[in-house]
Amino acid sequence: MTVSVFIDGAVGTTGLEIRDRLVGRADLTLITLDEARRKDSAARRDALNDADIAILCLPDDAAVEAVALIDNPHTRVIDASSAHRVADGWTYGFPELGHDVAGALRVSNPGCYPTGFLALVAPLVRAGLIPAAWPLTVNAVSGYSGGGKALIERVERDATLGFRDYGFSLAHKHVPEMQRHAGLAHPPVFAPMVARAFRGMIVEVPLPLGAMPGKPSPQAILGAIEVAFAGCAVVSVHRDRPDELLIAVDAAPTDRLDLYVFTNEAGDQARLVATLDNLGKGASGAAVQNLNIMAGADPLTGLVL
Ligand SMILES: NC(=O)C1=CN([C@@H]2O[C@H](COP(=O)(O)OP(=O)(O)OC[C@H]3O[C@@H](n4cnc5c(N)ncnc54)[C@H](OP(=O)(O)O)[C@@H]3O)[C@@H](O)[C@H]2O)C=CC1
Numbered sequence: 001m002t003v004s005v006f007i008d009g010a011v012g013t014t015g016l017e018i019r020d021r022l023v024g025r026a027d028l029t030l031i032t033l034d035e036a037r038r039k040d041s042a043a044r045r046d047a048l049n050d051a052d053i054a055i056l057c058l059p060d061d062a063a064v065e066a067v068a069l070i071d072n073p074h075t076r077v078i079d080a081s082s083a084h085r086v087a088d089g090w091t092y093g094f095p096e097l098g099h100d101v102a103g104a105l106r107v108s109n110p111g112c113y114p115t116g117f118l119a120l121v122a123p124l125v126r127a128g129l130i131p132a133a134w135p136l137t138v139n140a141v142s143g144y145s146g147g148g149k150a151l152i153e154r155v156e157r158d159a160t161l162g163f164r165d166y167g168f169s170l171a172h173k174h175v176p177e178m179q180r181h182a183g184l185a186h187p188p189v190f191a192p193m194v195a196r197a198f199r200g201m202i203v204e205v206p207l208p209l210g211a212m213p214g215k216p217s218p219q220a221i222l223g224a225i226e227v228a229f230a231g232c233a234v235v236s237v238h239r240d241r242p243d244e245l246l247i248a249v250d251a252a253p254t255d256r257l258d259l260y261v262f263t264n265e266a267g268d269q270a271r272l273v274a275t276l277d278n279l280g281k282g283a284s285g286a287a288v289q290n291l292n293i294m295a296g297a298d299p300l301t302g303l304v305l
Pocket residue numbers: 008009010011012013014015038039040056057058059060062080081082110111112145146147148149150278279282283
């Protein structure tokens with residue numbers, strides 16, 4: 001018995017990368033719609049209801065519509081969009097942080113920036129090293145594929161566009177899931193940026209350790225993050241401290257999530273840093289990982305580590 005999978009939005013940036021990882025798998029049967037029918041609601045309704053698991057790689061409004069098209073109790077959903085990440089009845093799809101994806105009917109894939117932020121911050125809030133009411137900031141740089149087809153076309157059309165700083169309304173769609181799933185009392189101040197590189201991401205959370213309640217030590221911070229991800233194949237916590245972290249303009253895809261804790265000599269300041277591929281653990285890799293867990297397959301099948 002194979003598991004039938006329909007990717008709604010299969011020719012978008014995220015959908016294509018998921019499809020590439022699933023093609024050829026003997027344990028899955030892919031349901032596909034041709035170009036003429038891929039946006040046809042009736043055809044999508046049939047495909048969604050025929051699937052054991054539907055993966056939504058759509059803009060938020062189309063993802064909400066897709067869920068409404070499902071009228072049977074068995075089709076399970078992995079939604080890559082940000083439509084359901086703090087919605088009731090949905091499981092947040094970050095298994096390394098203890099979210100129970102295996103038996104879930106509705107799974108919301110974490111956002112790319114929140115993946116790095118939550119990996120760094122959630123274990124520290126849980127360990128009591130960051131108070132829930134502490135005012136956090138998060139600075140991040142993404143590859144331009146993070147903006148989907150529209151941003152890819154814009155960057156590749158405009159050779160003068162070297163770097164993009166944005167999110168100045170302080171209402172980025174990823175802030176609610178960062179706050180909720182880290183267990184914070186206040187939304188973090190989020191400064192997202194885009195580099196002229198196709199894929200890749202660096203997410204950074206500065207911590208003034210010496211000014212925080214209890215003055216947590218760098219060792220305690222690193223130790224809590226290590227404990228949280230012990231035995232996780234996708235997440236690596238590094239003890240080495242490279243002088244720099246780079247995003248290559250033509251980096252190869254990866255589903256890894258790498259975490260670092262940089263501190264000064266006095267141990268009273270830290271920069272927590274996560275590096276990932278926005279299209280890997282930030283989107284497609286996480287979706288495939290969740291699919292594997294939901295389908296009862298080896299969680300690492302098809303992942304690039
Ligand atoms: N890119 C990334 O790094 C990440 C993306 N995501 C999320 O994943 C989702 C997809 O993003 P991404 O792949 O980047 O976006 P893209 O714009 O690259 O792809 C979206 C796809 O959805 C299709 N589509 C739009 N409306 C409909 C509809 N009503 N019915 C069927 N198909 C439709 C589009 O069609 P057409 O080709 O005709 O435009 C396109 O192929 C988004 O919600 C995004 O926020 C999440 C994490 C990271």
